[in-house]
Amino acid sequence: xxxxxxxxxxxxxxxxxxxxxxxxxxxxxxxxxxxxxxxxxxxxxxxxxxxxxxxxxxxxxxxxxxxxxxxxxxxxxxxxxxxxxxxxxxxxxxxxxxxxxxxxxxxxxxxxxxxxxxxxxxxxxxxxxxxxxxxxxxxxxxxxxxxxxxxxxxxxxxxxxxxxxxxxxxxxxxxxxxxxxxxxxxxxxxxxxxxxxxxxxxxxxxxxxxxxxxxxxxx
Numbered sequence: 001x002x003x004x005x006x007x008x009x010x011x012x013x014x015x016x017x018x019x020x021x022x023x024x025x026x027x028x029x030x031x032x033x034x035x036x037x038x039x040x041x042x043x044x045x046x047x048x049x050x051x052x053x054x055x056x057x058x059x060x061x062x063x064x065x066x067x068x069x070x071x072x073x074x075x076x077x078x079x080x081x082x083x084x085x086x087x088x089x090x091x092x093x094x095x096x097x098x099x100x101x102x103x104x105x106x107x108x109x110x111x112x113x114x115x116x117x118x119x120x121x122x123x124x125x126x127x128x129x130x131x132x133x134x135x136x137x138x139x140x141x142x143x144x145x146x147x148x149x150x151x152x153x154x155x156x157x158x159x160x161x162x163x164x165x166x167x168x169x170x171x172x173x174x175x176x177x178x179x180x181x182x183x184x185x186x187x188x189x190x191x192x193x194x195x196x197x198x199x200x201x202x203x204x205x206x207x208x209x210x211x212x213x214x215x216x217x218x219x
Contacts, residue, residue: 001057001058001059001134001137001138001139002056002058002059002139003058003059003060003061003071004050004051004058004059004060004061005060005061005063006043006047006048006051006060006061006062006063007043007047007063008030008041008042008043008047008062008063008064008065009041009042009043009064009065010039010040010041010064010065010066010068011029011040011041011042014029014040022042023085023087026044026045026046027042027043027044027045028042028043028044028045028048028086028087028088028089029042029087029088030042030043030088030089030090030091031088031089031090031091032062032070032072032091032092032093033075033090033091033092033093034072034092034093034094034095035070035093039070039093041062041064043062045085045086048086048089051074052074052077052086055105056105056139056140057102057103057104057105057137057139057140058139059071059072059073059094059134059137060072060073060074060091062091070093071093071094071134072091072092072093072094073091073092073094073100073102073134074089074090074091075090075091075092076089076090077089077090094134095134096133096134096135097133098133099131099132099133100131100132100133100134100137101129101130101131101167102129102130102132102137103127103128103129103130104127104128104129104130104137104138104139104140104141105126105127105140105141106123106125106126106127106128106140106141106143106174106175107140107141107142107143108123108143108145108175109142109143109144109145109146110144110145110146111145111146112145112146112148112149112177113146113147113148113149114148114149114150114151114152114177115148115177117149117150118150118179118180119149119150119177119178119179119180120177120178120179120180121145121148121175121176121177122175122176122177122178123174123175124172124173124174124175124176125156125168125172125173125174125175128141128156128159128166128167128168128174129166129167129168130164130165130166130167131164131165131167132163132164132165136163136164137164138163138164141159141174143159143174143175145175148175148176148177149177150177150178150179151177151178151179152176152177153173153174153175153176153177154173154174154175154176155170155171155172155173155174156168156169156170156171156172156174157170157171159174
């Protein structure tokens with residue numbers, strides 16, 4: 001998994017006044033849990049851009065002024081309710097021999113023949129929670145939907161691996177194609193040359209775009 005470097009300074013004072021002063025200076029107060037004791041530090045808000053504003057899952061390498069380097073994963077983030085500025089971030093320290101729980105985004109690859117025939121693509125799980133050693137954390141779950149016909153689905157069972165544990169029942173549906181009133185059901189040999197309307201996107205039901213569906217937002 002890709003790691004984003006965050007260069008910061010350890011905080012000597014963690015009171016409200018000191019925290020406010022950091023934010024006024026464009027810095028984000030943070031804390032790292034999981035070690036012998038919580039580590040408080042701050043870093044420029046711009047340094048968190050590639051870690052926070054991305055659909056991908058990344059770990060963080062926190063480099064402090066004193067030379068300390070800490071591998072961590074973001075656990076919680078707080079935004080200002082009006083300006084959306086980052087107010088605070090909690091991290092959890094990673095250790096090579098200790099498993100960590102993390103949400104991994106799902107990417108859909110290819111074009112579903114079921115959608116081309118008028119079916120509706122439902123993206124049920126845009127992220128999957130897993131437990132793994134840091135070196136075994138995947139960047140994405142890539143799912144090929146190029147053979148997904150009307151009535152088909154792909155479940156967690158097909159994504160199992162010895163490298164990590166998926167924290168969802170094996171029967172959990174990740175993506176499926178449901179029929180619509182105008183759907184056309186054809187045999188595979190007849191699919192070429194049959195053109196149907198692409199499934200309409202219905203955000204309330206978790207629909208995803210038909211062509212090259214990309215990983216969406218949070219569930």
